[in-house]
Amino acid sequence: MPSSSTTLVSKCTIFPDKKSDIKTLKLSVSDIPMLSCQYIQKGVFLTSPPFSFDDLVAFLKQSLSTTLSHFPPLAGRLTTDPDGHVHITCNDAGIDFLVLKSPKLSLHDILRPGDVPDCVKEFFTFDKTLSYSGHFKPLAAVQVTELVDGVFVGCTVNHAVTDGTSFWHFFNTFAEITKGASKISKSPDFCRNTVFNSQAVLKFPPGGPSLTFAGDEPLRERILHFSREAILKLKYRANYGCLLTKETDSEVLGKLCNDSWKSVNGETNGKVRNSNAEISSFQSLCAQLWRSVTSARKLEPTKTTTFRMAVNCRHRLDPKLEPYYFGNAIQSIPTFAPAGELLAKDLSWGAGLLHKNVVAHDNDTVRRGVEDWEKQPRLFPLGNFDGASITMGSSPRFPMYNNDFGWGLPLAVRSGRANKFDGKISAFPGREGNGSVDLEVVLAADTMAGIENDAEIMQYVSEIV
Numbered sequence: 001m002p003s004s005s006t007t008l009v010s011k012c013t014i015f016p017d018k019k020s021d022i023k024t025l026k027l028s029v030s031d032i033p034m035l036s037c038q039y040i041q042k043g044v045f046l047t048s049p050p051f052s053f054d055d056l057v058a059f060l061k062q063s064l065s066t067t068l069s070h071f072p073p074l075a076g077r078l079t080t081d082p083d084g085h086v087h088i089t090c091n092d093a094g095i096d097f098l099v100l101k102s103p104k105l106s107l108h109d110i111l112r113p114g115d116v117p118d119c120v121k122e123f124f125t126f127d128k129t130l131s132y133s134g135h136f137k138p139l140a141a142v143q144v145t146e147l148v149d150g151v152f153v154g155c156t157v158n159h160a161v162t163d164g165t166s167f168w169h170f171f172n173t174f175a176e177i178t179k180g181a182s183k184i185s186k187s188p189d190f191c192r193n194t195v196f197n198s199q200a201v202l203k204f205p206p207g208g209p210s211l212t213f214a215g216d217e218p219l220r221e222r223i224l225h226f227s228r229e230a231i232l233k234l235k236y237r238a239n240y241g242c243l244l245t246k247e248t249d250s251e252v253l254g255k256l257c258n259d260s261w262k263s264v265n266g267e268t269n270g271k272v273r274n275s276n277a278e279i280s281s282f283q284s285l286c287a288q289l290w291r292s293v294t295s296a297r298k299l300e301p302t303k304t305t306t307f308r309m310a311v312n313c314r315h316r317l318d319p320k321l322e323p324y325y326f327g328n329a330i331q332s333i334p335t336f337a338p339a340g341e342l343l344a345k346d347l348s349w350g351a352g353l354l355h356k357n358v359v360a361h362d363n364d365t366v367r368r369g370v371e372d373w374e375k376q377p378r379l380f381p382l383g384n385f386d387g388a389s390i391t392m393g394s395s396p397r398f399p400m401y402n403n404d405f406g407w408g409l410p411l412a413v414r415s416g417r418a419n420k421f422d423g424k425i426s427a428f429p430g431r432e433g434n435g436s437v438d439l440e441v442v443l444a445a446d447t448m449a450g451i452e453n454d455a456e457i458m459q460y461v462s463e464i465v
Contacts, residue, residue: 006102006122006145013094014142017065020072020090024079027086027160028196029370030313030328033380034159035086035132035202036209040167041124041416043143043154044400045107049407053146057099060153060405063178064097064142070184071170073161073326078134084201088139088161096141098125106148111412113463116221116440124154124416128215131160132208142174153405154416163328165312168398175403189322195370196329202377213383213421220448221420221440228435230460231281238284238351279348279355282427285437286392287351289425292457293443294339296450299388301340306389307354308334311361318363331369332380333357339388384423393419394426396437401429415440422447 027035049056068075076090102119110117121127125141139158144151155174157167166188173184226234236242279287290307299305313329314321321329335357342350382391400413413428422444430436443451451457 005104006100006119009099009101011096011098012061013138014061014064014068014097015094016068016072016075016092018069020069020075020092022072022090022190024090025073025088025190025327026192026197027078027088028192028194028327029198029200029373030163030196030330031160032086032202033373033378034328035130035204036212036379037131037159037382038211038418039126039129039131039156040159040162040164041126041154041156041418042167042171042400043123043152043414043416044403044410045111045412045414046151046153046405046410047107047408048150049405053151056151057144059178060142060144061097064095064174066177067170067174068095070173071188071326073190074140074157074170076139077136078132078139078158078160080135084203085199086160093138095138096125098141098143100143100145102145102147104148107150107411110147114222116223116414120414121417123152123414124156124418126156127417128211130208130211131158132204134158134160135208140170150411152414153403156416156418159328159419161327163312163330164310164394164398165314165324165329166326168400169324169326172399172402175405179404179406186324188324188326190326191322194321194325194329195317195367196327198370198374200374200377202379209379212379212381213385215421217422218445219420219422219442220445221442222448224439224441224461225430225463226285226437226439226460227430227432227462230462231285231435231437234284234288234347234460235279235281237347238279238287239348241346241348277359279351280358281435282396282437283354283358284347284351285439286354287347288457288460289439289441290337290350290354290390291342291347292451292454293390293423293447294342294388295456296443296447296454297339297388298450299339301338303339303388304336304386305339305342306334306336306386308332308389308391309354309358310391310393311358312395313366316362316366331361331366333361382419383421387422390423390425392425392427394428394440396427396429396435398429401431401433413438 072090073088076088079089080086123145141156143154294305310330335353420442424442426440428438
């Protein structure tokens with residue numbers, strides 16, 4: 001495991017290059033529950049640029065200032081009004097920008113197969129910071145770390161201000177402007193006239209909420225890579241209940257190949273698929289992971305297991321939200337099954353449960369979720385409270401590898417320590433695209449060992465190209 005000698009070179013505040021036209025944005029029903037979650041920490045590894053590191057830092061500072069003028073809420077702070085409503089005050093207070101150097105770490109050291117090295121956690125700031133802290137801390141930060149043969153650009157953003165869709169929109173725009181764009185390709189939508197806007201108030205104790213999970217448990221973290229071909233095989237198993245063979249009907253294979261990651265979580269061309277649609281690639285992959293983790297945990301057959309998926313609600317509402325609505329527009333879909341029944345039946349059974357719940361999460365379901373929260377305002381219960389839960393976050397649809405800062409696409413995506421516990425999984429697109437997926441798997445050590453020895457899932461795992 002590589003050790004790090006990362007040193008801080010400089011730290012400053014970056015301000016938007018234009019004053020904000022927005023005064024305040026009220027946190028929504030989807031934003032407020034995230035105040036007990038830690039800041040999102042995601043970043044990309046890049047090869048060394050064809051110019052000096054000092055020049056890179058200067059370019060990044062300038063482009064970040066311009067980017068913030070397009071995303072003024074990120075340069076603001078949280079405030080709570082006398083009625084208890086939490087707002088983003090767009091006061092142009094700026095965000096942190098840190099420069100670090102790690103002269104002993106190479107890309108090979110960090111990206112080699114095996115567990116994700118702990119040194120990656122040092123490539124982010126605001127470690128273990130709850131989103132409620134945005135009342136007195138910046139809502140975002142960028143940290144750039146120079147390695148022996150590359151660069152890591154890490155972004156940390158308050159989770160009550162953005163979900164994954166908005167996070168990567170900001171990150172993509174930052175890269176786009178750094179590359180030289182004079183006009184951004186996709187502008188954020190700051191409208192708050194949506195179903196998520198509410199007069200309900202969540203009361204907090206003095207000092208704010210606490211973390212909802214133990215943040216100090218010993219864990220292992222690995223990236224499991226699934227090629228497009230492997231996922232098609234999983235999808236075939238989930239839909240047809242048998243293994244894919246060379247004799248499989250070519251027409252069926254062709255149909256499977258047409259499944260794109262735009263249809264992840266039941267979405268096809270912006271529409272929710274009907275309940276008779278086939279089980280998707282992502283649902284098939286999730287079902288296999290659910291089975292394998294449950295098996296590795298050696299749970300009692302009667303123990304209820306939970307697979308929780310975060311879904312984007314922008315396209316599920318009628319009328320739909322704008323695709324680049326800025327903020328959180330997510331809800332959590334839990335699916336339950338007894339451990340014994342999940343393992344005794346085939347992959348298609350568990351995948352069918354996931355599929356049924358995802359396609360049922362339509363406009364009416366989203367609105368019922370909002371109404372339910374308004375009756376009983378509460379924080380998002382992040383964690384594995386019963387030792388039998390899995391939480392799937394992020395998405396292989398997110399444009400993580402679109403972050404070309406001017407000298408090439410990223411080599412890899414990694415995340416920090418934030419919001420990780422036994423059973424937290426994050427889905428990233430594979431670097432080669434074409435429907436490949438990387439799963440960032442965080443588990444207790446004995447459970448991870450069980451996964452590594454489980455041929456049912458490991459037959460689909462390959463080395464990252």
